[in-house]
Amino acid sequence: MSLEIRRSSAAVLGSLSGMRKLPTVSKYIDTTTCIGCKACEVACQEWNDLPVVATKQEGSYQTLPTLHAQYWNLIKFSERDVDGGIAWLMRKDQCMHCDEPGCLAACPAPGAIVQYANGIVDVNADRCIGCGYCETGCPFDVPRFHKTTGKMAKCTLCVDRVEVGLEPACIKACPTGCLHFGTKDDMVALGMLRVDQLKANGFAQASLYDPKGVGGTSVVTVLAHGDHPDWYGLPADPHVPILVKFWKSVLRPLGAAAIFGAVIGAFAHFTKYGRKEAAGTDDDDTNLPTV
């Protein structure tokens, strides 16, 4: 039995029955204790049976320039000048599992993107039509279209492990304890604890990245330089693009109503004005169908 669905793409009405109450789960990522070993990348590829993707050297330790349809977990490396020194920042890039997922909002295929009751956002490949709208809706640039399969792919938060009580593969593999998994509340509490620790140790700007613009994410990230999420490749204030919201929530229902209205208007016109045709029979219109 699969998890109850909280939200589904292209649903006319919502689908959460509320029959069962599940706590929202979350990953915890502490960028300050990540050593860039990439064990999580390997574990992700292994558990999800993803093939080897050819690495691409771009002058850093990063495996690939960006996420890939068959590479859902990527440690991003970035070097920054900080107070005369250098900061070598590493962040685990992956789907953020937003509480208000932009991908799901943009998706036109019913059930192709679902958010389970525990907050995990997942792709149903057999429902996906490969339109790529999710790429436009995502404020984190995560979903990737795969040309060969014609489907979108991204991190599933190992929903197949989580629903049987296991932690995600990446968490399992992490050797430093910079990754944890649990309920959102627990992970946020853990994050705040670590942030306080960092603040007491010279990182006054440390913060927990859990952006409210998308209703919070099921991946909370401890940043030593919390005032500069962009240094880690994170948007400062992510939200579902306003045009995508307008498109789906305003234009679509209004447009459908307008088209129905036009049909009704034509009927109404006919009842009021009837046909417009030549008066009388002054003519030899033998080919005119009788009306």
Next chain:
Amino acid sequence: MSSANPPRPIDRAVIAAQSREDVVVGNEIVRHNRASRLIHWTVSVTFFLCLFTGMPIWTPVFGWMASLFGGLTVCRVIHPWAGLAFFLSTIVMFVAWLGDMHLAPGERREWVSEGRAMRYMRYETDDSDVGKYNGGQKLQFWLVCLAALGLLLSGLLMWFPELFPAILRQLAYIIHDVTFILFAILIVFHIYLGTAAEPGTFGSMTRGTVTKAWARLHHGRWYRDVTGEERER
């Protein structure tokens, strides 16, 4: 040898309408020759293909349309190609009909701002000085061609999203939808006027002909040009 069916008389109007238009044949006038009708129906068929493959992707309320083609994935495959076919056939139509579709000076203003379109819909206009196409038909022609361009340009961004930045793709969704919605409303009235509201019009797109009475009523000047008759009264 008494056959039950007498030989059918040759339908001279239909034969004339294969290649000629704006000619009188018996009691009828050929309005659209075969090439012209073929262009119209090509645009029409490709439009409906786009409509029925696009609407289920547009909103799940019309999801049932997808089953006409075997599912949403099939629609997603057909739609861009049907769109391309629609655009290309619209170009052919544009070139073929452009000569007849020039709006006279002030004609757009008369139809739009001065409300002739509304008076036309209330059957209050005197069309005895209207040529082959009235201002409303000409405006429809230009709107269709403009819409085809807007749908193509925005559609290309949606077809090849990897080539364009996110903000342009977002704008493309809006442009594609707004254009489609206005276009659909226009086509609802186009079909309504061409069938139920104005009897005799649909025949110009099937047989290719209209009756003299129809021509006198809707396109007085065109009727006089074609028949050579003088204005009555």
